[in-house]
Amino acid sequence: MTMKASGMEKTDLKNASVDPTLTEVAPSPHLVEGGRTTRRMMIDVLVALAPLVGAAIYFFRWSAVRQMAICLAACLTVEALCALMRRRRPPLADGSAAVTAIILALSLPATAPWYAGVIGSMVAIGIGKALFGGLGMNLFNPAMVGRAFVMISFAGALGAAGYQDAGSAIDIMTQATPLTAFQQSGVVTGLADLLIGRTNGSLGETSALACLAGGLFLCLRRSAAWRIPASMLAIAALFAILQTGFTAQGWTPAHHLCGGALLFGAFFIATDPVSSPLTPQGQMIYGAGIGALVMIIRIFSGYPEGVMFAVLLMNGLTPLINRWTIPPPFGEQ
Amino acid sequence: MPPAVATIDTASPNRSWRDNALLQGWLVLLLAIVFGALLAGVQTALGPAIADNKRNETLSRVPQLIPPPDTAATSAQLEVDTRMLPVSSGGRTAVYRIHRASRDDELAGWVVQVAGQGYADRIEVLLGLSPAADVITGLFVLDQKETPGLGAKIAEAPWRGQFAGKPAALPLEVIKGGGASGNQIDAITGATISSRAVTDIVNRTLADVRDQLATDAGKAAP
Amino acid sequence: MSTPSAGQRFIRGILPENPVYRQMLGLCATLAVTNNLKSAVTMGAAVLFVLVCANLMVSLIRHLLTPHLRIVIFTLTIATFVTVADRLLAAFLYPMSKALGPYIPLIIVNCIIICRCEVCAAKQGPLTAVADALGQSIGFTLALVSLAAVREILGTGMWFGFRVLPAAWPDWVIMVLPPGAFLTFGLLLGLTNWISAQRAGKEEA
Numbered sequence A: 001m002t003m004k005a006s007g008m009e010k011t012d013l014k015n016a017s018v019d020p021t022l023t024e025v026a027p028s029p030h031l032v033e034g035g036r037t038t039r040r041m042m043i044d045v046l047v048a049l050a051p052l053v054g055a056a057i058y059f060f061r062w063s064a065v066r067q068m069a070i071c072l073a074a075c076l077t078v079e080a081l082c083a084l085m086r087r088r089r090p091p092l093a094d095g096s097a098a099v100t101a102i103i104l105a106l107s108l109p110a111t112a113p114w115y116a117g118v119i120g121s122m123v124a125i126g127i128g129k130a131l132f133g134g135l136g137m138n139l140f141n142p143a144m145v146g147r148a149f150v151m152i153s154f155a156g157a158l159g160a161a162g163y164q165d166a167g168s169a170i171d172i173m174t175q176a177t178p179l180t181a182f183q184q185s186g187v188v189t190g191l192a193d194l195l196i197g198r199t200n201g202s203l204g205e206t207s208a209l210a211c212l213a214g215g216l217f218l219c220l221r222r223s224a225a226w227r228i229p230a231s232m233l234a235i236a237a238l239f240a241i242l243q244t245g246f247t248a249q250g251w252t253p254a255h256h257l258c259g260g261a262l263l264f265g266a267f268f269i270a271t272d273p274v275s276s277p278l279t280p281q282g283q284m285i286y287g288a289g290i291g292a293l294v295m296i297i298r299i300f301s302g303y304p305e306g307v308m309f310a311v312l313l314m315n316g317l318t319p320l321i322n323r324w325t326i327p328p329p330f331g332e333q
Numbered sequence B: 001m002p003p004a005v006a007t008i009d010t011a012s013p014n015r016s017w018r019d020n021a022l023l024q025g026w027l028v029l030l031l032a033i034v035f036g037a038l039l040a041g042v043q044t045a046l047g048p049a050i051a052d053n054k055r056n057e058t059l060s061r062v063p064q065l066i067p068p069p070d071t072a073a074t075s076a077q078l079e080v081d082t083r084m085l086p087v088s089s090g091g092r093t094a095v096y097r098i099h100r101a102s103r104d105d106e107l108a109g110w111v112v113q114v115a116g117q118g119y120a121d122r123i124e125v126l127l128g129l130s131p132a133a134d135v136i137t138g139l140f141v142l143d144q145k146e147t148p149g150l151g152a153k154i155a156e157a158p159w160r161g162q163f164a165g166k167p168a169a170l171p172l173e174v175i176k177g178g179g180a181s182g183n184q185i186d187a188i189t190g191a192t193i194s195s196r197a198v199t200d201i202v203n204r205t206l207a208d209v210r211d212q213l214a215t216d217a218g219k220a221a222p
Numbered sequence C: 001m002s003t004p005s006a007g008q009r010f011i012r013g014i015l016p017e018n019p020v021y022r023q024m025l026g027l028c029a030t031l032a033v034t035n036n037l038k039s040a041v042t043m044g045a046a047v048l049f050v051l052v053c054a055n056l057m058v059s060l061i062r063h064l065l066t067p068h069l070r071i072v073i074f075t076l077t078i079a080t081f082v083t084v085a086d087r088l089l090a091a092f093l094y095p096m097s098k099a100l101g102p103y104i105p106l107i108i109v110n111c112i113i114i115c116r117c118e119v120c121a122a123k124q125g126p127l128t129a130v131a132d133a134l135g136q137s138i139g140f141t142l143a144l145v146s147l148a149a150v151r152e153i154l155g156t157g158m159w160f161g162f163r164v165l166p167a168a169w170p171d172w173v174i175m176v177l178p179p180g181a182f183l184t185f186g187l188l189l190g191l192t193n194w195i196s197a198q199r200a201g202k203e204e205a
Helices: A037-060 A064-083 A096-106 A114-128 A142-153 A178-185 A191-196 A209-221 A225-243 A253-259 A264-267 A281-298 A308-326 B013-017 B025-061 B151-155 B157-163 B192-221 C007-014 C029-030 C037-060 C065-093 C094-103 C106-111 C111-121 C126-156 C180-205
Strands: B080-089 B092-103 B108-115 B122-129 B136-143 B172-173 B184-186
Touching: A037 A064, A037 A096, A037 A253, A064 A114, A064 B172, A096 A114, A096 A142, A096 A264, A096 B136, A114 A142, A114 C037, A178 A225, A178 C126, A191 A209, A191 A253, A209 C180, A225 A264, A225 B108, A253 A264, A253 B013, A264 A281, A264 A308, A264 B136, A308 C180, B025 C029, B025 C065, B025 C094, B080 B192, B108 B136, B136 B157, B136 B192, B136 C106, B151 B192, B151 C007, B157 B184, B157 B192, B172 C180, B184 B192, C007 C126, C029 C106, C029 C126, C029 C180, C037 C065, C037 C106, C037 C111, C037 C126, C065 C094, C065 C106, C065 C111, C094 C106, C111 C126, C126 C180
Parallel strands: B172 B184
Antiparallel strands: B080 B092, B092 B108, B108 B122, B122 B136
């Protein structure tokens, strides 16, 4: 372990000036990666989201651009307003509001009306984050709070039926989403389509390859805890195998993994560092819980997809998981 | 009650009065009698009105489900007789409340009151049938707790209006995407389960009571 | 501490000691019946009737109460008047009675009423008790109406059943569902606290 050069009274390691004549000691934790700031992490997430944004714009064209522009504008405005109400400088530069905006936009259907994005952003930032005391204090993933609010409010436009727009010029928007098509009429979408993203769905979830690429980047950069997506996908796969068996025909476990928002949720939604547990063990429990809940909702409930509710439910358990799994300090009984 | 004092002075009559729980509670007993009388009075005065309200809630819907008389000359009031009809089939027993509507002693139609499971909770409906029980004359949803904005549309006129005029002989079928004809019912977009639930209730009711009602109608005819 | 007069009791119940926003009592009914203004006002009226009757009754017999039997007597009194209110609604406002369902009978366990019997009616005269009951129930009704106005307007675009927002308004269905009750109550409670904090700040300055 390297003793970080730092004055006792100076906790900001990055900016601490080093006096070569002094041997400096500091209380733990001795952070090795001093550059790990909120801003760097959020920029990582934005970079990782790039393939998803690209796929969304390629497949959904103008609707995707419109949705993201609406959410970005609304989220940044609300973030600034909330900060001003608390007489603070708007923390727009940390990028967290932009990440919330893009994730919210990517979790909405291409057909979503403009007000869904606006109200979703207001609730996400205003109620989901600012009311709890801002970034780092929120119990639930802000983007999912916003999405849950608009999805329950405008069930007609954002529920399973809302994804279809028979009059759309874009071909895939006239189809049902793969999960709905399978649940209601037993139509199985081809795996290749699911991988590339030639299906209807929420803007960011359709292309499994884009989700994987962005997600792996995040995990390799250690901006996302790899244990969460790993355990989540493993448990989801286990449930899928239990349901369908090892089959290569019809709706296979691979369809379960690549269809719907499972990959998008595993890498980008469940890994939100604020609302997920801190300890490695806790992250495994949390990811497994989400994976199990997603599959239970998919298989047994009236909803075709359950990532949003699963994440929100496990967010609620995060403080408890933290309590269970944080090791006691040395010397404590 | 405070714990009894160690030495009880039985000589003092005042003391023993205070120790008697029944006598201590004289105010409670008195109030109970007074309030009981008050409630009895309220119930006697209002009971009939409340019972009327409950009955009218259902009966006021019956005329809307029975087609108007063929000839405009008939101005006779609709008379409604209600009876319960238990039907056992396939190991389960369902109880139907049958309202028989007649004008001038002539059978004008049937209204069947029945409940079944919906998406969220129980759905209670009134189903209107022609005198021979061969055509559905209307449907009304009395009670439902389906999702507002989606499933709750089962109670709205445009959707439930589809049932009027459908033949009762064939089971009804829910289709998606519009364009229902014959014995088909259009599902509510986004609420297929609620649409199916109501249609299933109707189908089951028809299967259970149609023959019985047709027989009754034949008997009633002169 | 001197005992508050009738006038003070009345004024306090409305805002300074509002049963919902200040004492946080009777929240079950508050959350459950405020998805439209008609239910909210009916509920407020039912509570007004029960609270005035119960407070008056308890105040009149306050000298006869023994400490260990008083709760039984309060409950008996409240239950009686709640039943009367329930029957009256069922007879004269049947649709409202059906819409409110179990929440009218549940006034029996509404803490506002037993709290007022204990705090005021069991200690002060009939006039003060009635003034207190009126103030508290007006405060309760105001709180219900404030919640219901927000929820009904956002959730259905209506106000007292009249359309106030354009027909193009997308109904925020969640507002008329239970989560909307919790969200609205939390936000309004925060707002009232914020306003009183601002006021306290001004007074100190």
